[in-house]
Amino acid sequence: MSQSTVPRSPKREGGGGPASPPPKHRKPGALRAGGPRRDGPPRARGGTEAWRHRLRRDYPLILMTLPVIGLLVVFAYIPIAGNVIAFQFFSPYAGDGFFQSMANSAWVGFEHFQTMVNDRYFWDAVENTLVFSMLQLLFYFPVPIALALLINSILHNKVRAWAQAVLYLPHFFSWVLVITVFQQIFGGAGLIAQVMRDNGWGDGFDLMTDPGFFKWLITFQVIWKDAGWGIIVFLAALSMVNQELYESAAVDGANRWRRIWHITLPALRPVIALLLVLQVGNMLTVGMEQFLIQRTAVGVGASEVLDTYVWDRGIANHQFSYAAAVGIVKGIFSLVLVLAANRVAHAMGEQGVYKKQ
Amino acid sequence: MPLLAACGSGESGGGGEGRSTEEDLKSILPTYRQSDTAIDPDIPSENGSSPGYTTFIPTAELGVSVPTPKGNGGTFTAMTPLWGTPPRAGNEYWTAMDEAIGVKMNWQTQDGNTYGEKLGAVLAGNDIPDLVCVPSWELGGQIPQAISSRFADLGEYLSGDKVLDYPNLAAIPTAAWQASVFGGALRGLPMPGAPIGGVIPYYRQDVFEENGWSPPTDPQEFIDFAKDVTSAKNRVWACEDMKWSSFVIHGVLPEKPNYFAMVDGKLVNRYETDAFLEALEWTRKLYDAGVVHPDAVAVQGDSKNRFTAGESLMFNDGDGTWHNLVAEQQAANSDFRMNAFDFFGADGDPVLWRANGANIWTFVNKTLSPDRIREALEIANFCAAPYGTIEQRMRGYGVEDVHYTIENGVQVRTPLGEEQVAPETYVFICSPGSFVAYPDTPQMVEDLTNWQKRMLPFAQEPLFFGRQVQEPDRFANLADRFEALEDDVVRGNQSISDMQDAVAEWRRNGGDQLRDWYQELLDSEASA
Numbered sequence: 001m002s003q004s005t006v007p008r009s010p011k012r013e014g015g016g017g018p019a020s021p022p023p024k025h026r027k028p029g030a031l032r033a034g035g036p037r038r039d040g041p042p043r044a045r046g047g048t049e050a051w052r053h054r055l056r057r058d059y060p061l062i063l064m065t066l067p068v069i070g071l072l073v074v075f076a077y078i079p080i081a082g083n084v085i086a087f088q089f090f091s092p093y094a095g096d097g098f099f100q101s102m103a104n105s106a107w108v109g110f111e112h113f114q115t116m117v118n119d120r121y122f123w124d125a126v127e128n129t130l131v132f133s134m135l136q137l138l139f140y141f142p143v144p145i146a147l148a149l150l151i152n153s154i155l156h157n158k159v160r161a162w163a164q165a166v167l168y169l170p171h172f173f174s175w176v177l178v179i180t181v182f183q184q185i186f187g188g189a190g191l192i193a194q195v196m197r198d199n200g201w202g203d204g205f206d207l208m209t210d211p212g213f214f215k216w217l218i219t220f221q222v223i224w225k226d227a228g229w230g231i232i233v234f235l236a237a238l239s240m241v242n243q244e245l246y247e248s249a250a251v252d253g254a255n256r257w258r259r260i261w262h263i264t265l266p267a268l269r270p271v272i273a274l275l276l277v278l279q280v281g282n283m284l285t286v287g288m289e290q291f292l293i294q295r296t297a298v299g300v301g302a303s304e305v306l307d308t309y310v311w312d313r314g315i316a317n318h319q320f321s322y323a324a325a326v327g328i329v330k331g332i333f334s335l336v337l338v339l340a341a342n343r344v345a346h347a348m349g350e351q352g353v354y355k356k357q
Numbered sequence: 358m359p360l361l362a363a364c365g366s367g368e369s370g371g372g373g374e375g376r377s378t379e380e381d382l383k384s385i386l387p388t389y390r391q392s393d394t395a396i397d398p399d400i401p402s403e404n405g406s407s408p409g410y411t412t413f414i415p416t417a418e419l420g421v422s423v424p425t426p427k428g429n430g431g432t433f434t435a436m437t438p439l440w441g442t443p444p445r446a447g448n449e450y451w452t453a454m455d456e457a458i459g460v461k462m463n464w465q466t467q468d469g470n471t472y473g474e475k476l477g478a479v480l481a482g483n484d485i486p487d488l489v490c491v492p493s494w495e496l497g498g499q500i501p502q503a504i505s506s507r508f509a510d511l512g513e514y515l516s517g518d519k520v521l522d523y524p525n526l527a528a529i530p531t532a533a534w535q536a537s538v539f540g541g542a543l544r545g546l547p548m549p550g551a552p553i554g555g556v557i558p559y560y561r562q563d564v565f566e567e568n569g570w571s572p573p574t575d576p577q578e579f580i581d582f583a584k585d586v587t588s589a590k591n592r593v594w595a596c597e598d599m600k601w602s603s604f605v606i607h608g609v610l611p612e613k614p615n616y617f618a619m620v621d622g623k624l625v626n627r628y629e630t631d632a633f634l635e636a637l638e639w640t641r642k643l644y645d646a647g648v649v650h651p652d653a654v655a656v657q658g659d660s661k662n663r664f665t666a667g668e669s670l671m672f673n674d675g676d677g678t679w680h681n682l683v684a685e686q687q688a689a690n691s692d693f694r695m696n697a698f699d700f701f702g703a704d705g706d707p708v709l710w711r712a713n714g715a716n717i718w719t720f721v722n723k724t725l726s727p728d729r730i731r732e733a734l735e736i737a738n739f740c741a742a743p744y745g746t747i748e749q750r751m752r753g754y755g756v757e758d759v760h761y762t763i764e765n766g767v768q769v770r771t772p773l774g775e776e777q778v779a780p781e782t783y784v785f786i787c788s789p790g791s792f793v794a795y796p797d798t799p800q801m802v803e804d805l806t807n808w809q810k811r812m813l814p815f816a817q818e819p820l821f822f823g824r825q826v827q828e829p830d831r832f833a834n835l836a837d838r839f840e841a842l843e844d845d846v847v848r849g850n851q852s853i854s855d856m857q858d859a860v861a862e863w864r865r866n867g868g869d870q871l872r873d874w875y876q877e878l879l880d881s882e883a884s885a
Contacts, residue, residue, distance in 0.1 A: 300845060316477070318497075318499045
C-alpha cells in the first residue's frame with residue numbers, strides 16, 4: 001500500500017521541519033520516489049544529488065515493489081498489446097501460434113464495437129453492473145467502517161480477537177460454498193421455507209430464484225462474506241490514532257459520540273476517501289463467480305454483469321475479438337471513473353490514489 | 358478435398374467445410390474385424406440394443422488382447438473431463454495402467470460440468486496437450502475449427518487395413534469411426550455409444566411400488582401425477598429439471614449437425630419447430646406447478662444426491678449414471694431400486710432420435726511425431742479392449758485385491774477402487790463398442806437393455822445422421838444464446854414469445870443462410 005494511505009499522525013504535523021525548497025534544476029523524469037513526503041534532505045541542491053539521496057533512503061521500498069512491477073509488466077502491460085484482436089475477426093486457428101493467427105485474421109475495424117452498442121444484452125449487463133455497484137456502495141461500503149468502530153470499542157482482548165476471527169472467516173469461503181449456505185437457508189427447500197411449511201405460514205418462500213429480489217440478495221451475500229475482512233484496513237488506521245487525544249477530549253468533557261465524530265472519523269477520513277475512489281473506479285467490476293453460479297437460477301436478464309458477459313462471449317463461446325472489444329470499453333470507462341473519483345477526493349482535500357502535483 | 362467446395366467462400370479456419378461423402382468414407386474408414394477375444398453376451402443385442410453381460414468371468418478365464426506392453430515408455434499429457442473427485446497423480450490405478458500400456462500419462466483432468474470453458478481456452482492457446490478429449494456437446498463456437506487445425510489426421514495409421522495393427526481398434530463398430538471424421542479426415546478416437554440412452558427418465562421404483570404408483574404415460578398425466586406426489590412439507594418433490602426428457606417426449610430434433618428435418622420439401626431447424634416451443638411450455642408447467650425440487654430450480658447441489666435421498670422421485674440423465682447409483686446404493690440403502698420409465702409421445706408414440714455412433718472423442722495433437730502418434734494409438738488400443746479381457750477388467754476395475762475383491766462370485770470395488778478407478782479417465786481415450794456389463798448389478802443390466810429394446814422401435818435417424826458436418830465459421834455463434842434462454846423460459850423468467858423473438862432473430866442473423874447452406878450440401882451430394 002502506498003504511503004498516502006497512512007493517516008497523518010499528530011506527531012508529523014508538529015515536527016516535520018521546514019520543507020526543502022524545490023530543486024531548481026530537476027532532471028526531467030527524475031524518480032520522485034518520495035512522493036508526497038516533504039521532509040526531504042534540508043541541503044539537497046542539485047537534482048542528481050536529491051535523486052541519489054532519495055534512492056539511498058528508499059531503495060528497500062523500491063526493491064520490494066520490483067516483483068510486483070515485474071508481474072504487472074508480464075501479466076498486465078504486455079497483454080495490453082493483444083487488444084488489437086478487438087479490431088479483427090480473430091480466429092486462434094487461422095495459423096500456428098498467436099502471432100501467425102493474428103496475421104491471418106481479417107481486420108474489421110470498429111465492427112465489434114458497433115455490434116456491442118446494438119446488443120441489448122450488453123446494455124442489460126451494463127445496467128445490472130451499475131445497479132449492483134451502487135447498491136454495494138450504499139449498503140456494503142459503510143458496514144466495515146461501522147464494524148471497525150465496534151470492534152475497536154471492545155476492550156477485552158480475547159473477546160475482540162474472537163469477534164474478529166468470526167467476522168473474517170466468511171471471507172475465506174468460496175462463492176460456491178457461500179451460495180450453498182444461502183440456498184440451505186433461504187432456498188425453496190431451505191430452513192426458513194421448511195419452518196414456514198411446518199407451521200402452516202404459507203408455501204413457496206424462496207429468495208434464491210426471485211429475479212426481482214436478486215440485487216438485494218447479492219448485496220446481502222457480499223456483506224456477509226466480505227464486510228468482516230474489509231475492517232482490517234480501518235482497524236489499522238484506528239491503531240494509528242494517538243490515544244492521548246481521546247484522553248484529553250474525555251477530560252474536556254466530550255462524550256463517546258463526540259469523540260468518534262471529532263477524533264476517530266477524521267483519522268479514518270483519508271482511508272475512507274482512498275477506498276471510495278478505488279471502489280468507484282471498480283464500479284464496472286462488481287464480481288464474477290457469484291453471478292455465474294446464480295445465473296440460471298434467476299435468469300441471465302437479472303444476473304448478467306459486464307464480467308460474466310465477457311466470460312460468456314469470450315470464454316464460453318469463443319468470440320475472442322468481441323470479448324476483447326467489450327473489455328477495452330470497460331477498461332476505458334473504469335479509468336475515467338477512477339480519475340473522476342480522484343478529482344472529487346482532491347476537491348475534498350484528500351490525497352486519493354495519487355497526489356496532485 | 359472432395360468436400361463442399363461450392364460453399365467455401367474463403368473463410369479462415371482450418372479444415373474443409375461440409376461433410377465427407379459416402380464415397381470418401383470408403384477410403385478413410387478403418388476395416389472392421391471382430392475381436393478374437395469377444396465373448397457371447399448373456400443378453401444378446403436386438404435391433405441395435407447394447408449386448409448385456411450379467412455373469413462374472415473369473416480372472417483366470419479372461420482373454421488377453423494386449424499380451425505385452427506396446428508403449429515405448431513415452432510420456433503423454435492428456436486432458437479429459439472428470440466427473441467427481443480427481444484421484445491424486447501417481448495413484449496405484451494410474452500407475453498400474455501405465456505399466457500395462459508401457460507409457461507415462463500425465464492427466465490434466467478438468468471438471469466435466471465446466472469442461473467446455475477450459476477446452477476453448479486450452480485449444481486457443483499454444484500449449485495443447487498430446488491427447489485432448491472433446492465431447493460432442495462441447496462442439497460449439499470455434500471448436501470444430503480447432504479440431505481440424507490442431508489435431509492429427511489418423512487416417513495414415515488407421516484407414517483400411519492399417520488398423521489391423523491395432524486389433525482392438527479394428528473391432529470398434531464402423532458407425533463410431535464414421536462419426537469420428539472431422540473436416541474430411543479421421544481425427545477422433547471414438548468412445549462408441551448406444552443409439553439411444555443419452556437421456557433416460559429415471560424413477561424411484563422402490564418408492565413407486567411401495568405407494569402403488571405406476572409411471573405416467575402421457576404429458577398431462579405426468580403433470581397431474583407430479584402434483585399428486587409432491588409433498589414439500591415432507592421434503593418430497595416429484596422431479597428434477599425434466600427439460601431434456603421433454604425434448605424427447607415432444608420429439609424435438611437433436612443438436613448440431615442433426616438439427617434439421619425436411620418438412621414439406623423445406624429444411625426446418627429444431628428451434629423453428631412447434632415441438633421445441635411445446636417442449637419448453639410443458640417443462641414450464643412443471644416448474645410452475647412447484648413439482649420441481651427447489652434446489653434444481655436454483656441449480657444448486659447434485660440432482661443424484663436428491664434422487665437417492667428420496668427428495669426427488671424422478672430425474673433424467675445419461676445411461677452412465679444408472680450403474681453408478683445402483684452400485685453406490687447397494688451398500689448404503691439396500692431397499693433402493695431405480696428404473697427407467699418409457700418415453701411417451703406428446704400425442705401417442707414417441708420419437709427418439711438415434712445418436713451418432715460416437716459422441717465423445719479423443720484427438721491426438723498434430724505436432725507429435727509419427728512414432729509418438731503410433732504410441733498414442735497403442736494407448737487407445739489398450740483402452741478399447743473388449744469385455745472379457747484382462748485389459749478391460751483392469752481399465753474398468755483396477756488391480757485385483759487392491760481396487761476390487763471378489764466376493765460371492767462378483768467383483769466388488771474397495772474404497773481405494775471407488776477413489777481411484779470410479780472417476781473414469783482412460784475410458785475417454787478410446788473404448789470398445791457399447792456394451793452393458795455389470796455382474797455386480799445384474800438387475801440393472803437387464804433393466805437398461807430392456808428399456809433400450811422397448812424404446813428402439815421408436816427410434817428414427819435424423820436427416821444428417823451418422824457423420825460430422827463442418828459448418829462455415831460465420832455460423833459458429835448463431836445458437837449461443839438458446840440454452841440460457843431455454844432455462845429462462847422454463848423458469849418463467851422469459852416468455853415463450855421471447856423465445857419466438859429469439860428464433861426470428863436467429864433467422865435474420867444467419868439462420869436462413871445456414872438453412873440454405875445445408876440445402877446446398879444436400880443438393881451437391883444428390884448431384885454428385
